Amino acid sequence: MNMSTVIRGGARAIAASRLLLARRRRGDPSIPPVSVMQIREQMTLAVGRVMAEGSLYDRTLAALAIKQAQGDLVEAAFLVRAYRTTLERIGTTEPISTGRMRIARRVATTHRDVRGGQILGATYDYTHRLLDFALLADTETTEQELPAGAAVPATSPALHPAPAAETMLLDADLLEPVSADDASGAEPAPDLTREPLTLPCRREQRLQALARGDEGFFAGLTYSSMRGFGRMHPFISDLVCGHVEVEIIIPETGDLVAIGEIEVTECRTVHADAGTARFTRGYGLVFGVGERKAIAMAVLDRSLRTRELGDEVVYPAQDEEFVLMHADNLDASGLVQHLKLPHYVDFEAVSQMLRELRRRHASASEDAA
Amino acid sequence: MQRRQWMSVLAQATPQEVDAAWRGHGLSPNFTWLRAPTFCLVMVRGRVNGTGTPFNLGEMTATRCALQLDPGGLGLGYVAGRHKRHATLAALFDALLQGGGRLADDLRRTVAGLDEQRSARHRADAAMAAASKVDFAMQLAEVPAGEAMGEDLP
Numbered sequence: 001m002n003m004s005t006v007i008r009g010g011a012r013a014i015a016a017s018r019l020l021l022a023r024r025r026r027g028d029p030s031i032p033p034v035s036v037m038q039i040r041e042q043m044t045l046a047v048g049r050v051m052a053e054g055s056l057y058d059r060t061l062a063a064l065a066i067k068q069a070q071g072d073l074v075e076a077a078f079l080v081r082a083y084r085t086t087l088e089r090i091g092t093t094e095p096i097s098t099g100r101m102r103i104a105r106r107v108a109t110t111h112r113d114v115r116g117g118q119i120l121g122a123t124y125d126y127t128h129r130l131l132d133f134a135l136l137a138d139t140e141t142t143e144q145e146l147p148a149g150a151a152v153p154a155t156s157p158a159l160h161p162a163p164a165a166e167t168m169l170l171d172a173d174l175l176e177p178v179s180a181d182d183a184s185g186a187e188p189a190p191d192l193t194r195e196p197l198t199l200p201c202r203r204e205q206r207l208q209a210l211a212r213g214d215e216g217f218f219a220g221l222t223y224s225s226m227r228g229f230g231r232m233h234p235f236i237s238d239l240v241c242g243h244v245e246v247e248i249i250i251p252e253t254g255d256l257v258a259i260g261e262i263e264v265t266e267c268r269t270v271h272a273d274a275g276t277a278r279f280t281r282g283y284g285l286v287f288g289v290g291e292r293k294a295i296a297m298a299v300l301d302r303s304l305r306t307r308e309l310g311d312e313v314v315y316p317a318q319d320e321e322f323v324l325m326h327a328d329n330l331d332a333s334g335l336v337q338h339l340k341l342p343h344y345v346d347f348e349a350v351s352q353m354l355r356e357l358r359r360r361h362a363s364a365s366e367d368a369a
Numbered sequence: 370m371q372r373r374q375w376m377s378v379l380a381q382a383t384p385q386e387v388d389a390a391w392r393g394h395g396l397s398p399n400f401t402w403l404r405a406p407t408f409c410l411v412m413v414r415g416r417v418n419g420t421g422t423p424f425n426l427g428e429m430t431a432t433r434c435a436l437q438l439d440p441g442g443l444g445l446g447y448v449a450g451r452h453k454r455h456a457t458l459a460a461l462f463d464a465l466l467q468g469g470g471r472l473a474d475d476l477r478r479t480v481a482g483l484d485e486q487r488s489a490r491h492r493a494d495a496a497m498a499a500a501s502k503v504d505f506a507m508q509l510a511e512v513p514a515g516e517a518m519g520e521d522l523p
Contacts (some may be wrong), residue, residue: 057413057429058450084428089410095423096415102491104498120501163419178421191412191425203417204424211415211426243494246429248411250376252445258377259411259431260449266419285415287427 025070039063048263048288049073053329054080055193055212057262057287074214074329081330094256096244098266098285099163103242108165110237110270115164121241123291163268165237166281175270175279199321206304206324210297211286213327218296225303225317232317234269234282234299241265241289262287267294271302275310372467375480379462380448382483384455390479391458398461403435403443406453432456442467 026033040047040063050062054077061083065076105121108114120126169175189204197209210218225232243261250257267284282302284294306318316322326332379387408430415426434446434456444464446456466476 052427055427056410057427060451061430084410087408087410087430089412089428090431090433092412092425093414093429096413096426098415098419102494104494105501118503119498120503121498178418189422189424193412193425193428204422207415207417208425208427245381246411246413246449247377248431248447250373250445250447252435253372255373255376257373257380257447259380259447261381262413262429262449264415264426268419281418283418285419285426 025068034067036060036063036067039066045289046071046073048265048286048290049215049293050076050080051287052290052293053077053212053214054084056080056084074333078330078333091248091251094247094249096246096262096264098240098244098264101240101242101244101264101266102261103240105239105241107239108237109239110165110235111168114168163238166268166270169237169270169279173278176273176276176281197324199324200307201320201324203301203305206320207283207285207297207301209324209327210284210300213297213324214329214332215290215293215296217327217329217332218300219292221317221323222296222299222303225299225315230303230315230317232271232299232303234271234302235279236267236295236298237270238266238268239291239295241291263289265290265294267291267298269295269298269302273309280305280309370477370480372463375466375477376445376447376459376463378480378484378487379446379459381487384448384452386483386486387455387458387462390483391461393479394475396461396465398441398465399439400436400441400444400461400464401439403437404433406432406434406446406456408432408451434460436460436464438464438468441465 037060040059043063043066046066047059047062050065050073051057051059053073054062054065056062058080061080062076065079065083066073068079069075103119103121105123106116106119108116108118166175170177189202189208190198192205192208192212197205201209222232224230226234241263243263245258245261247256247258249255265284265286265288267282269282269284270279271282273280280302282298282300282305284297284299284301286293286297300317300323303317304320304323306313307320311318313319382390409432410428411431412428413426414423416423429449430451432446432448432450432452432455434453436444436446436457438444438461442464444460444462444467446458446460446463448455448459462476462480466473466480
């Protein structure tokens with residue numbers, strides 16, 4: 001940006017461009033506009049992603065951002081991050097207790113029988129991935145009734161039955177002790193929204209950066225680490241989606257008060273470690289329903305512990321700087337898209353350099369001849 | 370019921386539920402704002418591995434307000450999200466609940482009702498989730514190989 005020139009005379013063109021953008025956003029005016037509430041209630045996975053990467057839990061604002069950005073989720077996350085700077089932060093919550101989650105879905109893949117069982121919840125995992133033309137014809141029936149024979153216990157607060165698989169592994173001394181990977185510092189870790197990331201960083205900072213990083217980047221990195229660029233062979237010991245209470249200390253009274261609930265996805269992975277002959281852990285936690293993101297976060301969390309666990313950092317997914325400094329989609333999108341700005345001066349300088357190089361080459365060849 | 374409990378119940382009820390509960394009492398007390406309803410942020414923290422060191426997960430929006438009844442006490446409203454009326458009504462409930470007397474008793478019952486409504490919502494959610502719990506014993510009974518892969522799960 002510091003090398004670009006100031007361009008005048010574009011005001012009228014910019015005004016027209018904004019009008020074109022509004023028209024494009026609206027699409028065919030004979031089709032009813034989509035409402036923010038429709039997006040909030042019917043595009044919940046997009047809303048979740050914008051909340052996670054915008055690093056702000058507010059379903060309505062995320063839906064508004066998605067509408068405004070024509071469904072560009074990175075742009076929507078940008079809008080949300082810009083909005084958050086207008087609000088005062090009044091404090092931090094007590095750490096949420098995922099152990100007291102009201103779970104809507106729970107998958108544990110390491111043991112067939114784990115306490116609490118497998119709860120499929122709402123998932124695409126068991127769908128056929130065929131286009132459903134009933135949705136196109138708007139003839140979908142909203143099935144509210146569960147299939148016959150489905151067991152519906154009248155009372156059973158589906159609280160998260162603790163990380164049961166981890167407990168089994170711990171009991172068998174097959175899992176690293178919690179203390180091994182929990183560097184409880186007396187000082188709280190610096191907050192990325194207040195202080196830029198410095199490397200090497202603490203695991204708490206890394207988890208904050210991973211929680212707000214780009215899902216696509218993380219999915220690709222995790223894929224690379226499992227395919228041959230990272231020696232990752234993770235197992236998901238627990239994957240849960242559900243609601244947790246959020247509690248804050250009220251400044252006026254000092255009381256701990258619940259102010260509401262948020263929906264989160266939590267993933268715990270275990271990874272064989274030959275050195276200690278035990279499993280090590282990875283941890284992922286994201287706003288909203290975001291299983292791909294939570295899984296990738298957990299695998300990368302473990303992958304980024306490579307040095308801590310005494311191994312050599314060889315691959316991109318093990319490299320803290322590579323992963324964390326390129327994970328933020330606002331930063332990435334900003335640098336990539338800034339290429340669209342005028343670079344006349346920059347370009348002229350580079351062109352002059354090339355002309356100068358060519359002149360030197362020419363005179364060098366003449367000298368040689 | 371302690372103050373922190375009713376504040377929690379009022380915050381965790383839906384804005385619509387609190388609105389309906391307030392209207393049910395037909396009250397319109399005089400008050401002055403000490404802090405008009407304001408949107409703000411709270412940093413949500415998780416824990417490493419779910420139980421370890423706290424880390425910053427991301428922020429959430431909240432609305433807070435403080436009011437002084439005339440005559441009467443001070444009411445506080447703290448609710449998740451951007452809901453000025455919800456925060457206002459929570460603060461009015463809070464102030465009146467501290468006042469004691471018959472009105473406070475009535476309001477206390479209303480808050481207990483809100484708590485029950487929330488529990489009912491949670492029970493319904495839990496029942497829906499429980500219905501999708503895999504019963505491996507059922508699968509073993511005469512299910513063709515293809516379906517045992519999970520294609521026919523509800």
